[in-house]
């Protein structure tokens with residue numbers, strides 16, 4: 001492990017006595033959209049479970065009760081576009097609350113949902129693990145979208161204002177600079193505006209192929225459990241990402257992210273074991289600890305950051321890197337008015353930020 005992360009991870013756990021009450025500054029919220037998956041990836045950690053009878057009611061309750069530091073939302077899976085609940089879940093998203101939203105998909109039925117995503121989802125993160133269809137299919141162990149199909153869906157998403165990121169888990173077929181060059185050309189030809197190269201979960205050290213681009217200017221965000229390095233390579237934004245296996249287990253009582261599992265349970269781990277009473281999370285965060293700078297699971301990783309973890313091992317489990325002002329969900333009316341005028345000031349350049 002890199003030395004500078006050692007000091008974080010091995011530091012005494014903070015707020016043990018306030019377990020589940022304090023979050024980091026910008027925790028991510030992920031919904032594991034109930035349904036199935038057409039893939040069978042070896043690195044997948046998604047486990048199918050059955051939604052509870054009142055799943056949507058329970059989900060809505062969580063989405064409306066969480067404190068205001070939860071403003072980043074990630075939809076993941078399984079494969080969300082195969083879920084019979086996806087449209088209903090999208091309808092529950094209040095964009096005044098969740099300023100930054102990401103859908104992670106392997107593309108399966110993505111084209112059918114473009115109109116439903118408009119106005120609800122800011123970024124779509126498509127898992128694509130190799131530029132050659134046959135190698136990509138062999139990793140998913142399933143027939144996935146072809147280059148032409150990807151071009152079509154990316155174009156349709158762009159038409160409604162949604163940008164597309166391609167996300168690849170680094171593997172033996174994506175391990176040299178030539179591989180990375182070919183992947184970049186493929187992603188650009190398909191209409192992607194950004195690429196995430198994700199190291200398989202484990203440690204935060206860079207891979208050899210990431211190191212090969214050390215001469216490129218970069219900006220790096222990191223926290224105890226994840227790391228993202230952003231670079232501009234061959235004309236496209238590239239983010240190299242690494243994350244520990246289960247971030248929440250490293251962080252004592254501090255909530256780093258929340259996951260709404262398929263059965264409706266709210267947990268802070270991806271195994272669905274560390275349950276959280278979402279009614280008992282304070283509307284404050286542990287400012288002294290850190291803010292997630294890296295991975296965006298959920299929604300971290302875009303300029304403003306994306307994350308996007310979930311069942312899909314191709315997504316990243318951990319934090320994000322937003323720095324802009326959080327939306328205030330529980331303020332009095334007159335304060336909301338003031339915020340609105342700030343949001344829509346004369347400058348129109350405001351930043352918005354499992355598969």
Ligand code: SF4
Nearest residue numbers: 039041044312313355
């Ligand atoms: S990694 Fe994603 S696409 Fe692959 S099996 Fe898991 S959920 Fe499905």
